[in-house]
Amino acid sequence: MKKLMLGNAAVARGLYEAGCGLISSYPGTPSTEITEEAAKYDEMYSEWAPNEKVAVEVAFGASLAGMRSCSVMKHVGLNVAADPLYTASYTGVNAGMIIVVADDAGMHSSQNEQDSRHYAIASKVPMLEPSDSSEALEFVKNAYDISEQFDTPVLLKMCTRIAHSQSVVETSEKVELPVKPYEKNIPKYVMMPGNAKRRHPFVEQRTRDLIAYAETTALNRVELGDTKLGIITSSTSYQYAREVFGEEVSILKLGLVNPLPVKLIKDFAEKVDKLVVVEELDSIIEDHCKQIGLDVTGKDLFPLEGEFSQSLIAEKLNMPVTTGIKLDDDIPQRPPVMCAGCPHRSMFYALSKNKVTVMGDIGCYTLGAVAPLSSIDLALCMGASVSSVHGFNKALGKSSEGKTVAVIGDSTFMHSGMTGLANIAYNQSNSTVIILDNSITGMTGHQQNPTTGYNIKGDPAGKIDLEKLCMALGIRRVRVVDPYDLDACNNAVKEELAADEPSVIISRRPCVLLKHVKNNPPLTIDEDKCKSCKLCMKLGCPAISMKDGKATVDATLCVGCNVCEQLCACNAFQA
Amino acid sequence: MMTKNIMIVGVGGQGSLLASKLLGHLLVNQGYDVKVSEVHGMSQRGGSVVTYVRFGDKVYSPVIDKGEADVIVSFEVLEAARWLEYLKPGGRVIVNTQQIDPMPVITGVAEYPEQLIEKMDALGVKIDGVDALPLAEEAGFSKAVNIVLMGRLSRYFDFSVEAWEESLIACVPAKAKEINLKAFTLGRA
Numbered sequence: 001m002k003k004l005m006l007g008n009a010a011v012a013r014g015l016y017e018a019g020c021g022l023i024s025s026y027p028g029t030p031s032t033e034i035t036e037e038a039a040k041y042d043e044m045y046s047e048w049a050p051n052e053k054v055a056v057e058v059a060f061g062a063s064l065a066g067m068r069s070c071s072v073m074k075h076v077g078l079n080v081a082a083d084p085l086y087t088a089s090y091t092g093v094n095a096g097m098i099i100v101v102a103d104d105a106g107m108h109s110s111q112n113e114q115d116s117r118h119y120a121i122a123s124k125v126p127m128l129e130p131s132d133s134s135e136a137l138e139f140v141k142n143a144y145d146i147s148e149q150f151d152t153p154v155l156l157k158m159c160t161r162i163a164h165s166q167s168v169v170e171t172s173e174k175v176e177l178p179v180k181p182y183e184k185n186i187p188k189y190v191m192m193p194g195n196a197k198r199r200h201p202f203v204e205q206r207t208r209d210l211i212a213y214a215e216t217t218a219l220n221r222v223e224l225g226d227t228k229l230g231i232i233t234s235s236t237s238y239q240y241a242r243e244v245f246g247e248e249v250s251i252l253k254l255g256l257v258n259p260l261p262v263k264l265i266k267d268f269a270e271k272v273d274k275l276v277v278v279e280e281l282d283s284i285i286e287d288h289c290k291q292i293g294l295d296v297t298g299k300d301l302f303p304l305e306g307e308f309s310q311s312l313i314a315e316k317l318n319m320p321v322t323t324g325i326k327l328d329d330d331i332p333q334r335p336p337v338m339c340a341g342c343p344h345r346s347m348f349y350a351l352s353k354n355k356v357t358v359m360g361d362i363g364c365y366t367l368g369a370v371a372p373l374s375s376i377d378l379a380l381c382m383g384a385s386v387s388s389v390h391g392f393n394k395a396l397g398k399s400s401e402g403k404t405v406a407v408i409g410d411s412t413f414m415h416s417g418m419t420g421l422a423n424i425a426y427n428q429s430n431s432t433v434i435i436l437d438n439s440i441t442g443m444t445g446h447q448q449n450p451t452t453g454y455n456i457k458g459d460p461a462g463k464i465d466l467e468k469l470c471m472a473l474g475i476r477r478v479r480v481v482d483p484y485d486l487d488a489c490n491n492a493v494k495e496e497l498a499a500d501e502p503s504v505i506i507s508r509r510p511c512v513l514l515k516h517v518k519n520n521p522p523l524t525i526d527e528d529k530c531k532s533c534k535l536c537m538k539l540g541c542p543a544i545s546m547k548d549g550k551a552t553v554d555a556t557l558c559v560g561c562n563v564c565e566q567l568c569a570c571n572a573f574q575a
Numbered sequence: 576m577m578t579k580n581i582m583i584v585g586v587g588g589q590g591s592l593l594a595s596k597l598l599g600h601l602l603v604n605q606g607y608d609v610k611v612s613e614v615h616g617m618s619q620r621g622g623s624v625v626t627y628v629r630f631g632d633k634v635y636s637p638v639i640d641k642g643e644a645d646v647i648v649s650f651e652v653l654e655a656a657r658w659l660e661y662l663k664p665g666g667r668v669i670v671n672t673q674q675i676d677p678m679p680v681i682t683g684v685a686e687y688p689e690q691l692i693e694k695m696d697a698l699g700v701k702i703d704g705v706d707a708l709p710l711a712e713e714a715g716f717s718k719a720v721n722i723v724l725m726g727r728l729s730r731y732f733d734f735s736v737e738a739w740e741e742s743l744i745a746c747v748p749a750k751a752k753e754i755n756l757k758a759f760t761l762g763r764a
Contacts, residue, residue, distance in 0.1 A: 004603045004611070029615055108614060132610075132637075165637035166599050166611040236637065243636040311640040322642030324660035327694055331657045332685035334677035336587060336622035364620060372682045445615065537682060542621050545676045546683070554675075556708070556717050 005169045007162040010133035011072075011100060012037035013169070014140025016044060019177035020098075021067035024049045024058035026415065027444040028074030029109035030163040031102035035072050036447070039456045043174065048447055048456050051382070051415040052077035056084045056099060060153075063097035064189065066180035068144055072100040075116050076381065080416070082119065085153065089123045090199040091189050092151035092206075095180045096144035102158040105280045106307035109443070111362065111379060113305070115281035120155050120258035124203050126210050127155040127258040128219065131238045133167040139255065142219060150206055150213075157257065159280065161236040161307065211259045219255030222268055226250065229317070230272025232265065232285055232296075236308070237278045243310040244319050260288045269294050276301070276317065280308050338367045340543035341519070341559035343483040343509035344436050347407070348375040349539055349567075350489040356403055356497070359392065361385035361417070363409040364442040364511075372540045376407070383408070383416030386433050390420065393429040401430040402497050408433065410466065411441035411449040418473060424502050425474025432496045433475075433504050435466060436483075438511040446514065470504045477503035484509060486566040512559055520560025523553050523573045530572035536564045578631035580639045581728070584658045585650025586675050587614075587624045590721035593746060594648070595626040597725055601742040602630040605734060612637040623654060623677075646731065648724050650707075651675050656691045659700070668700050669727050671707040671720055703727065707762065714758035722747075722755045726762020736763070 011034045023046040025035040039046040049055035052073040062069035104110040120127035130136040143154040234254040252268040277286040277298040286298030301316045348368040352375045360376035369376035385406035408417045441447040448454045453463035481488045496503040530550045543557035565573035599611045607630040627639040649655035655670040679685035711719040
C-alpha cells in the first residue's frame with residue numbers, strides 16, 4: 001500500500017515489518033518520532049530510557065537474548081552511547097541490532113552539527129544512509145540482514161531533511177521471526193582483555209568482508225547519464241543533485257556509507273570526465289576517494305557547515321540559480337521563545353533580578369538565555385549544568401558559591417544530571433541546583449520520563465521521586481517551589497544561595513502545553529492604571545507587548561499564569 | 576508536469592504541521608509524487624517556522640529554495656515578508672493579516688515594519704490578504720486560522736471541494752471535524 005510518510009515514521013514502519021521486537025531510546029530532535037511511531041505498534045515493546053547509553057545497552061541485551069532490537073537517538077546522543085557501541089562492535093550480536101542516529105546539519109534544534117559517520121568509522125560498524133522515506137523503510141530491513149549476516153550492530157544514519165520530510169512509501173507485511181536461541185558464549189560476549197584480543201581480528205576481517213559487500217550491494221548504485229560530470233553522493237544531497245541536474249548527470253549514490261567501496265568508486269571515476277563528491281558536513285567520502293588515489297573535487301567547493309540545498313549545488317557547479325525579490329525593510333528576527341505561561345519564566349526572572357550566574361542545560365529552558373531574560377551563562381551538553389557549577393565553584397570558592405546556580409530540567413536531570421549531583425554531594429562544593437520540573441520532556445514534544453509516572457504509551461509506570469532521589473544522593477537541603485509564585489522563587493533563590501551547604505530547589509509545575517493543564521482566562525490591562533513603566537516587559541512573555549505606550553495582552557496567547565500581575569507595580573493587570 | 580511548490584510559513588505554534596499534513600494527504604490522493612518538509616523541535620517554540628510542500632510527477636528535493644515557490648501561505652504578515660524571496664516571479668502570497676510581534680519588537684530593539692502588505696503589492700506580488708482570525712473565531716476555534724487559510728488556498732487549485740474536505744476529515748480528530756470544516760468553508764468563501 002502506498003502512502004505519504006514522515007521519514008521517521010518510515011523507520012518505525014521498517015522496524016515493524018522487519019520483526020524488531022524491542023526499541024529503547026532517548027528523545028532528541030530530529031529522531032524522536034521514530035520511537036513515538038514505533039510505540040503505536042503493539043507487536044513491538046518500546047520504551048523511553050533515561051539516556052542513550054542505557055537505551056543502547058537495553059537494545060543490546062535484547063539482541064543477546066535473540067530478539068531483533070533497536071535504539072534511536074540524535075547525533076549528540078551517540079556521544080553518550082559511544083561506550084557500548086565501541087565494544088558491541090567487538091562482541092557482535094545474536095539477533096540483529098540497529099542504532100538509528102539522526103544528524104542535524106543546520107542545527108535546527110541542536111548545540112552542534114557533528115557528523116555521525118565518524119562513529120561508524122571509529123567503531124568499525126557498518127552505516128546505512130537513506131535518501132527519502134521509502135529508503136528509510138527498506139534500509140531498516142537491509143540493516144537487520146547485514147547485522148545478522150556479518151555479526152555486527154548496524155548504524156542507520158538519518159538527517160533532519162530525511163527524518164522530518166514526508167515522501168511516498170510502499171508498506172508491506174510484517175515478517176514473523178522466532179526469538180533466536182541464546183547460547184552462553186564467554187569468548188564472544190565477555191570482553192575482558194584475553195577475549196577482546198581475539199575479537200579484534202574478527203572485527204578487522206569483518207570490515208574487509210563488508211568492503212567486498214559494499215562493491216556489489218544494491219545499496220550502492222551507479223546511475224549513468226552524461227559522463228562529463230560524475231557525482232558521488234548520499235542522503236539528501238543525492239536529491240539536491242538530481243533536482244539540479246535531472247537525469248542528465250552520472251551519479252554514484254551510496255546507501256552504505258561505511259565501509260566505502262574501492263573498486264566501485266574507481267570504476268565510476270574512470271567512466272566520467274570530472275569527479276565531484278557532494279556530502280554535507282565532513283569530507284568523509286572525499287577523503288576516501290583521495291586515499292584510493294582519485295582526483296576529486298569536494299570541500300574545496302562545498303562548505304563544511306550547514307545544510308545543502310539545490311541552489312547551493314547549482315551555484316557551486318555552475319548551473320543556473322533562481323533568485324527572488326526582497327523588500328527593502330529590515331525584517332526583525334523571530335527567535336524561539338519560552339511560551340506564554342511557561343513555568344520556567346518566573347524562575348529565570350528571579351535569577352536575572354538577583355544577578356545570578358546560571359549554568360544552563362539542554363531543553364526548553366535553554367531559551368532562558370534569550371533577551372530580555374538573558375539569564376543563562378552556559379549551555380554545553382546534557383547534564384553539564386550540574387557538573388560545571390561544581391567546577392565553577394571549586395575554582396572561585398566563596399566568591400561564586402553565593403551567586404551561581406545550575407538549572408536543569410526533570411528529564412535532563414534523570415539523563416545525566418544526577419551523577420553530577422552525586423559529585424557535588426561527594427566532593428562537597430556549596431553548589432545550588434535548580435531542577436526545573438515541568439513533569440515532561442518538553443522541547444522534543446512531550447515524552448514521558450522516569451519522574452512522570454507514565455510510560456511511552458501513557459500507561460502508569462514506575463515514578464522516581466525527585467526530592468527523595470536528591471536526598472539519597474546526599475543533599476540535605478531540598479525544597480519545592482511553585483514557579484507561578486514569583487515571591488517564592490525569589491526567596492528560594494536568595495535563601496539557598498545564602499545557605500552554607502549544597503542545596504536543590506525543585507521548581508515544579510507542569511508544562512503549560514500539556515493537554516491536562518487547564519488554562520485560566522487571559523488577563524486584561526486597565527489602561528488608566530498602566531504607567532508605562534515596562535516592568536512587565538522584563539518577563540519576555542510573548543503575550544505582553546506595548547501598544548501606544550501602554551502594556552497590552554494578546555488574549556490568544558495569554559493563559560492567565562498571573563506572573564505579570566504579581567510583578568506589576570501599578571496593578572494594571574486584571575485577572 | 577513541472578513540480579509545484581507551496582510554502583507554509585508562520586510562527587511556531589500556529590498549526591503549520593496540520594496544514595501541511597492536509598495538503599500532503601490531498602496531493603497523494605490526487606496521484607502526485609509528493610514531498611513535505613517540516614520543522615520540529617526548538618523553532619516550534621514561537622520561532623519563525625517554514626514547511627515546504629512539493630508535488631508533481633517526480634519530486635527530488637524536499638526543500639524549496641529562493642525564487643522557487645509558486646504559492647506562499649503565510650499565517651502572519653511579518654513572516655510573509657521574511658520568506659518573500661522564496662517566491663517565484665509571478666507567484667502568489669496568501670497572507671493572514673494578523674500581526675504577531677517577535678521578541679525583538681516586544682523588547683523594543685527592533686520595530687515591526689509598517690504596511691508590509693502594501694509594499695509587497697507594490698513589488699508586483701499577487702497578494703491575497705485574509706482576516707483569518709475572525710473567521711477562525713466564527714468557526715468556533717481561534718486556532719483554526721491554519722484551516723481557514725487552507726480554505727483560501729483551495730481557491731487557487733482545481734481540486735474538488737469534496738477532495739479537500741475528505742483529506743481534512745482524515746487529518747483532524749473526529750470531535751474537531753465540524754469546526755474545521757466550517758473554518759475551511761469560511762476561508763474558501
